[in-house]
Amino acid sequence: MSGEAVAFYVLAAITLASGVVVVTSPNLVHSAVALVPALLGVTGIYILLNAEFLAGIQVLIYAGGITVLILFVIMLTDGGTGLRVPQRNEQGPIGAALAAATAGLLIAVATRTPWAQGAGTLPSYTPGAIGQSFLGPNVLVFEGTSVLLLVTLVGAILIARKEE
Amino acid sequence: MLLDWEYVAVFVFVGAAMVSLPFLIIALVSPRSSYPHKRETYESGVAPIGQAWSQFNVRYYLFSLMFVVFDVEIIYLYPWAVVARSLGASAFYSVLIFLAILVLGLVYAWRKGALEWT
Amino acid sequence: MPWYVELARAVVGTIIIFSAVAIVAAMLGVLLERKISAWIQSRIGPTHTGPRGLLQTVADTIKLLQKEYIVPQNADAVIFASAVVVVPLAALLDYVVLPFGTTRWGPLIFRDLNIGVLYFAATSSLIVVGILMAGWGSNNKYALLGGLRSAAQMVSYEIPIGLVLVTISMLAGSLSTVTIVHAQSRLWFIVSQPVSFVIFFIAATAEVNRAPFDLVEAESELVAGYFSEYTGMRFALFQLGEYGEMFAMAALAVTLFFGGWQGPGLPSVVWFLIKLYALVFVFMWVRWTYPRFRIDQLLRFSWKVLIPVALLNLVVTAYFVIVRG
Numbered sequence: 074m075s076g077e078a079v080a081f082y083v084l085a086a087i088t089l090a091s092g093v094v095v096v097t098s099p100n101l102v103h104s105a106v107a108l109v110p111a112l113l114g115v116t117g118i119y120i121l122l123n124a125e126f127l128a129g130i131q132v133l134i135y136a137g138g139i140t141v142l143i144l145f146v147i148m149l150t151d152g153g154t155g156l157r158v159p160q161r162n163e164q165g166p167i168g169a170a171l172a173a174a175t176a177g178l179l180i181a182v183a184t185r186t187p188w189a190q191g192a193g194t195l196p197s198y199t200p201g202a203i204g205q206s207f208l209g210p211n212v213l214v215f216e217g218t219s220v221l222l223l224v225t226l227v228g229a230i231l232i233a234r235k236e237e
Numbered sequence: 238m239l240l241d242w243e244y245v246a247v248f249v250f251v252g253a254a255m256v257s258l259p260f261l262i263i264a265l266v267s268p269r270s271s272y273p274h275k276r277e278t279y280e281s282g283v284a285p286i287g288q289a290w291s292q293f294n295v296r297y298y299l300f301s302l303m304f305v306v307f308d309v310e311i312i313y314l315y316p317w318a319v320v321a322r323s324l325g326a327s328a329f330y331s332v333l334i335f336l337a338i339l340v341l342g343l344v345y346a347w348r349k350g351a352l353e354w355t
Numbered sequence: 356m357p358w359y360v361e362l363a364r365a366v367v368g369t370i371i372i373f374s375a376v377a378i379v380a381a382m383l384g385v386l387l388e389r390k391i392s393a394w395i396q397s398r399i400g401p402t403h404t405g406p407r408g409l410l411q412t413v414a415d416t417i418k419l420l421q422k423e424y425i426v427p428q429n430a431d432a433v434i435f436a437s438a439v440v441v442v443p444l445a446a447l448l449d450y451v452v453l454p455f456g457t458t459r460w461g462p463l464i465f466r467d468l469n470i471g472v473l474y475f476a477a478t479s480s481l482i483v484v485g486i487l488m489a490g491w492g493s494n495n496k497y498a499l500l501g502g503l504r505s506a507a508q509m510v511s512y513e514i515p516i517g518l519v520l521v522t523i524s525m526l527a528g529s530l531s532t533v534t535i536v537h538a539q540s541r542l543w544f545i546v547s548q549p550v551s552f553v554i555f556f557i558a559a560t561a562e563v564n565r566a567p568f569d570l571v572e573a574e575s576e577l578v579a580g581y582f583s584e585y586t587g588m589r590f591a592l593f594q595l596g597e598y599g600e601m602f603a604m605a606a607l608a609v610t611l612f613f614g615g616w617q618g619p620g621l622p623s624v625v626w627f628l629i630k631l632y633a634l635v636f637v638f639m640w641v642r643w644t645y646p647r648f649r650i651d652q653l654l655r656f657s658w659k660v661l662i663p664v665a666l667l668n669l670v671v672t673a674y675f676v677i678v679r680g
Contacts, residue, residue, distance in 0.1 A: 076358075077239070102491060106434060109484060120242045129473040130312045137480025138305040141506060144487045145297045148503065199469065200530055204316030208328040215331065218313065219338040222306050226342040229302045230351045233295045240361065244466045245451055247365035248372075252447055255373045256440050259588040297507055300654065304510040307662070311517040314669075315473060318525035321677055329677045336666060343662070352658045354651035 081121055088114030099157040105143045112136045124198045299351050310339050368465050372450050380602040381595040386411055388639055395643045416591060434492035439589045441485030442596035448478040449603035452532050456616040456623035462533045463616075463624065471532040472520045475607060476513070479562065482600065483509050489593070504650055505564055511657040512561040512568075518665035519555045522548065522672050523611050532607075536615030545612040550668045552612045554661055556637075559604040561653065563597060566642040568653055605634040 091111035098104045112135045119128040207215045317324070317332055346352055386401070389411070393400030401411040452471045456463040468474050483506050490502015524530050526548070527538035538544075545552050561568040609615060609630040618626035648656070 100431075102431070102434065106437075106484075106488060109481075117246075120239070123238065125238065125242075125468070125470050126316070126473070129470040129477050130315075132477035133473065133480055134305065134308055134312060137477060137483060138301070138308050138510075141483050141487065141510060142298070142301040142305055144484070144491075145301050145503070145506070148487075148491060148499075149295070149298060200316045200319045200473075204318075204320040205324065207313070208317060208320075208324050208331055212331050215313065216334060216338075219310070219335045222309060223338050223342045226303065226306045227345055230299065230346055230349050233299050234349060234351070238469065241466045241468050243361070244365045244368070245448075245468075247362065248369045248448065248451055248465065249444070251366055251369040252373060252444050253440060255370070256443050256447075256592065259592065263588050297503055300507045301510055303658070304514065307514045308517065311514065311521060314518075314521045315524065315530065318521045319529060321525045321673060322528060324677075326678050329673055332673070333670065336670065340663075340666065343658070347659065352655060354654050 077121060081118065084114045084117040084121070087111075088118070097160055099160055101147045101158060102144070105140065105147055108140050108143065109136050112140070126198060126200045126203060296354055299346075303346060303351070306342065307339070310335075372465060373447060376447055376450060376599050376602065377595060380598045381591075382413065382416065384598040384602060384635070385415075385594065387635070388642075391636065391639045392643045395640070431492045431494070434488050438485050438489035438492055439592050441488060442482055443592050443599060445478050445481035445485055446596040446599040446603065448481070449475055449600065449607075451478075453603065453606045454533050454536055454610060454615055455606075455627050458623075462536075464533060467531055467533045469531055471530045472524060472535070472607075472611075473530050475532075475603075476517055476520060479516075479600070479603075480510075480513060482596065485596075508564070508568065508650070508653055509562055511654050512558045512661070515554050515558040515657065515661040515665045516562060518662070518669055519551045519558070520611075522551050522665075522669045525669075525673060526676065532610050532615075536610055536617065539614040540617060543612060543614040548612065548668075548672065550664070551672075552608070554665050554668065555608060555611070558657070558661060559601075559608065560638065560641060561657065563601045563604060565601065565638065567645040567647050569642075569647065601638060602631070602635065605638060606631055608634055 088111050091107045091109075091114065094107035095104050095111060098107065112131060116128045116131045116136075119125075119131060313335065314332070317328065321328065390400045451465045452468050452474050454462045454464040454467070486502050486505050486509070490499045490505070493499070523535060523544060526544065527535040529535065529538075560566075606627075609627060613630050613634075616623035616627040618629075621629075
């Protein structure tokens with residue numbers, strides 16, 4: 074097995090294991106902290122796909138920003154008291170069935186799609202190439218994103234201030 | 238390029254090991270005499286009052302949310318910065334619009350007092 | 356090169372960097388701080404241990420190593436323990452992209468990543484998570500409060516740093532630190548971008564929780580802030596994280612503004628170290644000169660002053676570089 078394949082399996086294992094902790098841990102802070110290895114696992118996979126820039130921003134925004142945000146929120150609420158939240162309720166079996174069905178669907182789609190098998194190396198996703206794409210053909214998306222960010226900011230402030 | 242990151246991965250693992258090394262030394266060398274009072278949490282020398290995890294204000298949330306929004310903005314600026322010169326003036330004006338919209342957000346936050354810590 | 360040689364290079368490089376940072380930043384750095392603060396305050400500082408007090412931090416470290424490992428009751432053991440590893444590790448990860456000099460085989464850097472400065476910003480932001488873990492995991496009101504405030508402060512000052520990094524990357528046309536140094540071969544960026552440097556310096560001081568932005572760990576304030584409950588060596592590891600990060604910020608400033616390792620006559624590494632220590636000296640000088648900011652002043656300053664100035668600086672620089680050529 075090639076080194077890259079090994080790396081992929083290791084990263085996938087880390088991501089999935091951490092993901093399981095995030096979803097099932099009764100302690101909310103443990104849940105939030107377990108997000109970090111999960112996100113770092115995904116970062117590793119981005120690197121394997123030659124997307125260095127994406128990996129960098131994944132760590133910067135997700136592991137460094139969103140995790141902090143989530144931790145603040147958890148500490149602001151009862152979750153921060155180490156309260157143990159029960160992880161099962163009467164909807165368990167239905168949830169499990171739905172999850173299995175969705176997983177089955179995704180696996181079926183993934184294995185049956187004729188993915189384009191490109192020979193040679195992966196395309197390069199350098200910051201320069203991304204920049205040229207944003208400000209060239211995708212400039213409307215670029216501007217749209219700033220509007221999206223503005224809306225997020227205004228919305229959050231509105232909601233948060235109303236609570237006071 | 239992948240090689241670069243393999244080096245970084247080695248750095249992380251060897252680094253984590255080196256940082257954990259002192260613990261090994263501590264386990265071997267330090268005294269062990271635990272009694273209940275030693276493990277009490279510190280509150281200026283008196284017995285701790287109340288729960289440690291108390292309710293906090295929404296301001297922490299607002300600051301970290303603003304951080305995420307502006308951080309994403311910076312994320313969009315990096316790719317532009319790298320090719321800024323070659324893309325020329327029209328790209329610069331697009332970015333100016335981008336920044337202006339976000340500055341609007343900052344001004345809104347300012348006016349609504351979200352930037353105050355009280 | 357065969358893989359085992361690459362692996363050996365990586366491992367040896369890591370050990371060298373970690374040891375160098377532990378010695379230079381943590382040990383010598385702490386000593387330097389004490390000597391400089393003494394000098395500014397008209398006293399002498401440690402002179403007893405070793406020649407002129409040079410072995411003081413070694414003695415302190417040995418002392419700390421044999422302190423008892425106390426975990427406060429009701430502390431969250433897993434998170435409490437992991438935080439100690441996360442903070443110094445994240446700080447040390449910064450050093451991967453810092454170029455210390457140049458040799459005839461190429462620049463003296465662990466790895467010149469294509470996303471250089473972005474990587475630096477990303478690893479710096481991981482420290483915040485470690486601090487929150489430490490604060491919360493201690494089950495101590497002061498530690499938690501200290502951790503939350505520290506996090507709010509660091510996060511607010513990461514934005515100006517990011518904006519400065521974007522500005523410099525624009526001038527150099529790349530995110531790679533080595534390219535940025537090469538781009539200064541004719542003129543150091545401190546000359547063309549003094550405002551950027553000032554913003555960076557102020558924001559970096561706040562980012563590392565140093566005075567005048569050290570409200571969260573000042574002796575007279577919240578005990579020791581987020582690391583109140585950590586005894587012995589673990590306390591030392593947090594200090595390693597803080598001083599390591601300060602030296603990393605100083606080294607980044609040398610790379611971004613002072614031409615990195617470039618200089619006539621002396622070997623490149625020597626120039627780098629001279630500039631690095633000059634900047635560290637300024638960091639320390641600032642600490643012992645200015646009174647402390649309150650948390651609300653601190654945060655207001657970042658969002659209402661530094662960020663608008665940094666944005667303006669970016670736009671004006673871009674205008675002159677792009678539109679006026």
